[in-house]
Amino acid sequence: MRIAVIGGGISGLVAAYRLRQRLGADADIVVLEQGGRVGGVLHTRELAGEPVDLGAEAFVGRRPEVIELMSELGLDDQLVRPAGKRPLIWAQGSAHPLPGRTLMGIPSDAESLRGLVDDATFDQVATEPQRPLHWEPGADIDVQTLVGDRFGSQVVERSVDPLLGGVYAGISASIGICAALPTLATALDNGASSLTEAVRTAMPAPSSAPVFGGLRDGYGALIAALTAASGARFVTTMAATRVARAPGGWVVDPIGAVDAVVIATPAPVTARLLHHVAPVAARAAAGIELSSSALVAMALPRETPLPDNSGILIATGEPLRAKAFTLSSRKWPHLAEREVALVRASFGRLGDDKPLFWTDEDLIAAAVADLSTVTGIPIAPIEVVVQRWPGGLPQYAPGHVERIAALESAIADLDGIAVAGAYLHGVGVPACVASGTAAARRVATACIENTQR
Structure with missing residues (x-):
């Protein structure tokens, strides 16, 4: 049994490790990474003689995923x-x-902003519950539009943007409520009378x-342990150029025929690889900045x-x-x-x-x-x-939830292929670990069922 994992970031490494657990020592698991090392944006280097993380720290x-994984390893x-x-x-x-x-910098009361914003903005936040809120259940707008309208631009620029910038390397204008702040979206959908009330509920x-x-x-310790425990073959400085259907499985160029494949690459790369086998999924992935x-x-x-x-x-x-x-x-x-x-x-x-x-x-x-x-x-x-x-x-823009649902629906009936990565259900490391685990479960199940037929 031969499985290809395209992408050697944390999602791909977890997928390779989970595949080894499910498929046993005889499975040939190949991790294809276009860069010169594995780990993706988790990267630890030496500074002043000691390790330091240069990506996520x-x-x-x-969330339990990383702590449980560390314990396993x-x-x-x-x-x-x-x-x-x-x-x-x-x-x-x-x-x-x-x-x-606050909820990602969105305040639950005005007092927490005292000194950070001017008096007019302070009063706008304090009196926000008194102004009618017109929210259409199921709506998905960018954070800047919602917070700016209810609390003012100073709250966006001085409280919300700095926090969102740390999580997404973006700004509130590029981030949608539903994907980035789902508990807030739920509170609004459930009839919160104001943004203040919705934040407190969320x-x-x-x-x-x-x-x-x-x-x-540093994360280098986790990457090293995952690499060793996966027992995979790692092919670096080589990009996957094509994924195609083949009798009984798949073809991944340039490594050839495989029984199944996990695509754990950034959204634009995933879009290119899915272009021929799942065009609807490819279009969804291509829309992610x-x-x-x-x-x-x-x-x-x-x-x-x-x-x-x-x-x-x-x-x-x-x-x-x-x-x-x-x-x-x-x-x-x-x-x-x-x-x-x-x-x-x-x-x-x-x-x-x-x-x-x-x-x-x-x-x-x-x-x-x-x-x-x-x-x-x-x-x-x-x-x-x-x-x-x-x-x-x-970037988890407005419409991201529907975009990912369309992507996953479009590949649901494709036997032996799965996607993983930070663009799906969360950019944090725990979400990526969960993503790699789910992808491995999907393709391992397909492989086991195929061998039993």
């Missing part, structure tokens, strides 16, 4: 939790506490459980007096080039133990991919200058690493 700890001792510090918002040339009691129940988790040695970003990881002298916060998020419209700083040594206790202070500077979002084309020197200079501006202190890196992520994150 955390996962939502209230013997990585329980790698689990770390953040210190619980909160980020700042840089707006109008000064730092403000991140508003509390917010998760208070919990003492840590919201996030990470890996002590990707955003690009760049990251500068800096090792600073340990005594650098950084703010005692987890990070600094930059409001839309500020005359800075960076969109956010993660104060990693403040955020993670295990990183605070190192001999240097670690900071990550993020650049770029949907519609602004210019930083990807700057030289490393220009990116580093912008990171140093902007960090000095928002902290008010001189910044003198000891060592720096630059990482670019072209097309790194899919």
Whole structure:
């Protein structure tokens, strides 16, 4: 039995691992990756002699997928939790506490915004429950339109955009309510009388459980463990160019005939591979935009007096080039133990991919200058690493839920093929693990049934 997994990101690696579990040692599982390494946007490199993540650095700890996977792979001792510090918002040339009691930056009351927005906006938020809300059940609009109309543009630019930028490398104008904030959409559909009421209904129940988790040695530890446990053959620097039907299975060029295939590639690549075998699915995938970003990881002298916060998020419209700083040594206790202070500077979002084309020197200079501006202190890196992520994150635009439903419906009757990836049901690592697991289950079931016929 020969299975192809196209794409060696976290979704593809989990799919390969789950296929091994289901199909046993005799299955020939081939992972085809067009890049020079596996892991996709999960990438750990060395900085100042220690591992540091240059892509995602955390996962939502209230979802079980990553923690359970780590336990399966013997990585329980790698689990770390953040210190619980909160980020700042840089707006109008000064730092403000991140508003509390919000849903992805959308406030549940006006008081949390005091000092961040002007008096007129404060009053607009405070009186929003008194204004009629006209919401059509089942509607799906972008976050900017909804929040801007009800709470004003300052709430969008100074509270919502900075948080959405961290999750999607996008802005609220590119993100739809239904896909990105499903509990809010449900509250509105169920008849909430105001956006304030809908946010309060949609917010998760208070919990003492840590919201996030990470890996002590970075995601590289998880990638290495998955790679080994999958027992797969890895073919890197080679792109899949075609997926086609064949008698009894599939053909994946350039590796040839396979019994089944998991396509765990970004949406535009998936669209090209599905073009002939599932044109409806291909059109759905082709409609998903990707955003690009760049990251500068800096090792600073340990005594650098950084703010005692987890990070600094930059409001839309500020005359800075960076969109956010993660104060990693403040955020993670295990990183605070190192001999240097670690900071990550993020650049770029949907519609602004210019930083990807700057030289490393220009990116580093912008990171140093902007960090000095928002902290008010001189910044003198000891060592720096630059990482670019072209097309790194899919945008969950209005209509995304229907688009994905159409895609999955279009391949539902195709025996032995499945899709996985961050563009389907969540961009976070737990969602990608779930996606890879579901894809492996689908094709493994088809393979087992075919052998029993």
